[in-house]
Amino acid sequence: MRDRxxxxxxxxxLIVLHGICLFAGFxxxxxxxxxxxxxSFAAPARIHFFDNQGVFHLxxxxxxxxxxxxxxxxxxxxxxxxxxxxxxxFLLGSDDYGRDxxxxxxxxxxxxxxxxxxxxxxxxGIGVVVGTFxxxxxxxxxxxxxxxxxxxxxxxxxxxxxxxxxxxxxTVDPETTFLLVxxxxxxxxxxxxxxxxxxxxxxxxERAYVQVARGFGAGSLHLVMRHILPETRSVVFxxxxxxxxxxxxxxxxxxxxxxxxxxxxxxxxxxLAPLRQYHVLTSFWWxxxxxxxxxxLCLCFQVCADALTKSNTPC
Amino acid sequence: MLKSFLLxxxxxxxxxxxxxxxxxxxxxxLAPGDFLTETTLNPRxxxxxxxxxxxxxxxxKSLPERYFYWVRSAAQGEFxxxxxxxxxxxxxxxxxxxxxxxxxxxxxxxxxxxxxPLGVWAAARQGSWPDRLLVLSTSGFLSIPELVFACGILxxxxxxxxxxxxxxxxxxxxxxxxxxxxxxxxxxxGVLTASGATYVRAARAHGVSEMRLWFRHVLPAASHPxxxxxxxxVAGLLSSSLLVEVVVGWPGLGPLFLEAVxxxxxxxxxxxxxxxxxxxxxxxLLADMLLYFCDPRIRMN
Numbered sequence: 001m002r003d004r005x006x007x008x009x010x011x012x013x014l015i016v017l018h019g020i021c022l023f024a025g026f027x028x029x030x031x032x033x034x035x036x037x038x039x040s041f042a043a044p045a046r047i048h049f050f051d052n053q054g055v056f057h058l059x060x061x062x063x064x065x066x067x068x069x070x071x072x073x074x075x076x077x078x079x080x081x082x083x084x085x086x087x088x089x090f091l092l093g094s095d096d097y098g099r100d101x102x103x104x105x106x107x108x109x110x111x112x113x114x115x116x117x118x119x120x121x122x123x124x125g126i127g128v129v130v131g132t133f134x135x136x137x138x139x140x141x142x143x144x145x146x147x148x149x150x151x152x153x154x155x156x157x158x159x160x161x162x163x164x165x166x167x168x169x170x171t172v173d174p175e176t177t178f179l180l181v182x183x184x185x186x187x188x189x190x191x192x193x194x195x196x197x198x199x200x201x202x203x204x205x206e207r208a209y210v211q212v213a214r215g216f217g218a219g220s221l222h223l224v225m226r227h228i229l230p231e232t233r234s235v236v237f238x239x240x241x242x243x244x245x246x247x248x249x250x251x252x253x254x255x256x257x258x259x260x261x262x263x264x265x266x267x268x269x270x271x272l273a274p275l276r277q278y279h280v281l282t283s284f285w286w287x288x289x290x291x292x293x294x295x296x297l298c299l300c301f302q303v304c305a306d307a308l309t310k311s312n313t314p315c
Numbered sequence: 316m317l318k319s320f321l322l323x324x325x326x327x328x329x330x331x332x333x334x335x336x337x338x339x340x341x342x343x344x345l346a347p348g349d350f351l352t353e354t355t356l357n358p359r360x361x362x363x364x365x366x367x368x369x370x371x372x373x374x375x376k377s378l379p380e381r382y383f384y385w386v387r388s389a390a391q392g393e394f395x396x397x398x399x400x401x402x403x404x405x406x407x408x409x410x411x412x413x414x415x416x417x418x419x420x421x422x423x424x425x426x427x428x429x430x431x432p433l434g435v436w437a438a439a440r441q442g443s444w445p446d447r448l449l450v451l452s453t454s455g456f457l458s459i460p461e462l463v464f465a466c467g468i469l470x471x472x473x474x475x476x477x478x479x480x481x482x483x484x485x486x487x488x489x490x491x492x493x494x495x496x497x498x499x500x501x502x503x504x505g506v507l508t509a510s511g512a513t514y515v516r517a518a519r520a521h522g523v524s525e526m527r528l529w530f531r532h533v534l535p536a537a538s539h540p541x542x543x544x545x546x547x548x549v550a551g552l553l554s555s556s557l558l559v560e561v562v563v564g565w566p567g568l569g570p571l572f573l574e575a576v577x578x579x580x581x582x583x584x585x586x587x588x589x590x591x592x593x594x595x596x597x598x599x600l601l602a603d604m605l606l607y608f609c610d611p612r613i614r615m616n
Contacts, residue, residue, distance in 0.1 A: 151338075154331055156554030156591045159572065163339060163584060166576040167346030249460050253558060256462060257573060275466050276562070282473035291463040298458035306454070 010303035017297050021113050024106035029082045029089060032107040033264045036088060036098030041284050044093040044101075047072070062089055093286035096274055099266075101289050108266035109293055115182045115267070116248035120240055122186030123247070127193025128229075128236065134194070135201030136224060146198070152191035161188055161250060165259045174265040181260050185250045193239045197232050204231035234312045241305035245298045252294065268294060317607065324603070328596040335592045336389075337382065339585045344378050350398040350579045372398055385582060394589075395582030399575070404586040408568070412553065412590065415560065415567030418483065419552045422490035426498055427548070429491075434502030439529050441507060449499070456496040465489045465562040486563045490556055494548070501544050502537075509537035538609055546602020553591040 020027060045062045051069060061071045062083065070087045074080065083089045092101035134145040152160070161184065168180050204210060210227050218226075248268075254260030255269020256276070263270060268290035274280045275287055351369060354360055369375050373384060385395050394404040437446045468489050509515075510533045518532050553568060560569035568587055575583035607613055 151331065151334055154592060154595055155335060155588065156551075156595065158557055159554055159588055159591055162573065162576050163342055163588060166579070166584075167342050245458075249462070252460070253462060257561065259576075272462065272466070281466065281469055285470055288463065288466055288470070291460075291467070294460055294463055295458060298460060299455065302454060302458045 006303050007307040010300040010307075013296060013300040014304070017109075017293065017300070018113060021106055021109035024103075024110050026078060027080050028100070028103035028106045029079050029091075030100040030103045032099065032104045032266045034099060034103075036094065039088065039090075039094055039098040040096050041280075042088075042090050042094040042098065044286050045089050045091055047091075062087075092289050093284070095271070095287065096280070101271075101286060104266040104271055105268075105289050105293065108268050108271055108290065111178065111261065111265065112248050112251055112268045115178065115185075115251045116244045119182045119186035119189070119247040119250070120243045122183065123189040123243060124193050124236055124239060126187065126190040127239070128197050128232065130190065131194040131197025132201050132224060132229065132232070135198040136205065136220070136228065142198070146195065149191040149194050152188070153195075157188070158253070161185065161254065162257070162259065164188060165254060174262060177261055178265070181251060181254060185247050185254075189243065189247070193236070193243070196235045196239060200232040200235045201228055204228045207231075234308070238305060238308040238312060241301055241308055245301040248297070249294070252290070320603075320607075324600050328593075328600070331596060332589060332592060336385070336585055336589050339588050340378065340382050340385070343579070343581055343584060346579065349374055350581065352579070372396075385585065389589075394586040397575075397580055397583045399578050399580045399583075404582050407583065408571070408586055408590065411566065411568045411571050414565065415553060415556060415569070418486050418490065418560070418565055418567060419556050421483070422487045422556075423494065423548050423552070425487065425491045426494045427545075430495055430498035430502055434499050435506050435529050435534060437499075438503045438506035438510060438533075439525065450503070453496045453500050456492065457500070461493050461558050462562065464493060465559050469562065482563065482565055486556075486559060486565045489559050489563060493559070494555070498544065498548075502541060505537040505540040505544075506533055508540075509533050512536060535609075539606065542605045542609065543602050545605070546598045546600075548598070549601050550595040550598025552598070553594045 047060045047062060048057075049060055050056055051061075052067075057069075057071075059071045061069045064070050064087045070083045070089070072081055072083060072089070076082060081089070088100070090100050090102070092105060094100055095104065130145055130149075134142040164184050165181065168184065172180070205228065207227075210223060213223060213227055251260055251267065252269035252272065255267050256272050258273060260269050261267045271290050272288070280287055350372065351365060351374065354368075355365060373381055376384070388395050392405055394408070396402065397404050397407050400407050433449070437449045440446045468485070472485055472488075506529075510529075515528065515532055515536075518528055523532065556565075556567065557569035557572065559565070560567040561573060564570075568590075572584065572587045574580070575587070
């Protein structure tokens with residue numbers, strides 16, 4: 001049971017991270033697109049309990065520009081915390097347009113996570129359909145499909161992604177861009193799951209009970225749905241744990257390079273994009289905020305993938 | 316035997332390259348607009364100039380015609396021309412490729428030099444606290460995205476004046492730790508698997524020193540997965556560093572490719588993609604050859 005501890009920690013970590021992004025509207029103090037041009041690149045606010053005279057206050061507060069105390073208010077206007085109107089609180093600083101980094105981080109997480117999951121579902125969907133079809137049918141269909149898969153695997157993944165992305169129109173509205181980017185990432189990644197599913201199907205096809213069921217006159221569709229697809233389940237789950245972080249990072253990479261989701265919608269990738277400017281990188285460390293989510297997220301997914309791989313290989 | 320194998324692989328690679336180049340031509344053909352689309356918006360450039368430019372770049376020709384032009388040009392070693400730089404693609408790509416290779420080969424060599432002894436060492440002490448620490452930190456490092464790591468190193472470098480080290484050391488500092496954990500993990504696992512064999516126990520019973528045991532008896536037995544891993548490393552020589560190059564500002568293929576993709580610089584994109592596909596194929600070929608020479612079991616059948 002002891003080796004289950006990392007797994008359960010990772011799963012609860014994932015639930016917490018997803019939950020935070022799900023409730024971004026409540027947890028973040030501002031609208032992610034709200035600009036304050038006078039407050040660009042504001043440093044992260046410090047929360048104080050003691051004021052300059054060393055007097056303790058029960059209600060935490062921040063100092064504003066004129067070093068007057070601004071007490072925090074909790075659970076007002078459907079936000080977890082905030083400060084009274086003219087002043088602003090930027091717990092993670094603000095970006096070049098003076099937008100709250102925390103709000104952008106949480107709302108962007110929503111987009112990045114949904115994008116990652118959608119792309120994974122798409123990729124696995126294509127992979128399962130193609131892999132099952134190729135593995136079950138065999139013959140020239142199998143041969144042809146696996147050749148195409150090889151072609152996809154033979155190309156450097158990032159180069160392919162960039163080349164395909166480049167042919168899609170760059171200047172469209174954010175929703176279309178989001179769908180386009182997600183679909184591109186998902187479709188390009190179909191080859192690996194397809195091959196893995198195919199080998200699982202090939203193995204399952206030779207199982208005695210499948211042969212018996214076939215002997216009793218079970219049709220192809222019934223065989224696939226009832227006996228063969230369940231055998232591919234472990235492959236699919238392991239792949240999902242590997243692909244979701246990969247695809248989230250793919251979106252981050254694309255947006256970072258300026259080919260992904262555009263402004264003003266926040267995503268972790270385009271939040272990192274200002275870092276390509278040298279002065280931003282050296283002076284405003286809080287612009288790496290998405291890393292605070294990306295690293296634990298990838299770690300949790302990786303622990304899950306490791307545990308799944310281990311439980312699938314009998315030793 | 317070897318000859319027929321090589322011949323088959325060569326055929327396979329050629330077919331792959333043809334498909335890759337055709338694929339990228341087709342993709343770019345499907346893309347809306349071409350290199351001169353943005354120029355059309357410039358009122359100071361007359362339609363006549365545009366038409367003559369289009370004609371000169373061969374953009375008025377049909378797709379098969381352009382493809383055959385490219386194939387002929389590739390056979391002459393030029394790989395078409397770059398519209399943006401107005402020079403043969405090979406002359407444009409060559410220095411960029413060399414600088415990418417300089418970066419990746421250095422960091423790859425470093426990563427292997429660190430990972431090999433460290434991996435064997437960790438496997439020899441399986442279960443001890445240094446080993447556990449190593450495994451844990453490897454998993455930790457694996458989950459730091461390349462992009463985040465590169466930005467982090469740059470921030471640290473800027474704060475501590477390391478930036479004066481210049482481009483190459485900095486880029487190597489980023490790329491080596493990025494490729495290290497995966498190598499370490501596979502080497503450790505491969506060596507551990509190999510160390511379970513009975514002849515290892517026999518060698519130990521004969522009183523072979525630990526050093527000799529691990530490096531002379533276990534490591535060669537673990538060479539199979541390691542050689543495949545090495546092949547993968549070689550395969551990624553051109554394509555693994557794109558992101559790091561862009562972040563660090565290393566003048567390699569990565570920034571060039573990105574720029575060419577953005578500008579629809581047709582032949583440059585095709586050239587870079589084909590080149591990296593060649594490297595991918597060469598990497599797997601190299602791994603197969605090495606396996607063939609190192610493993611007598613493969614030579615036998």
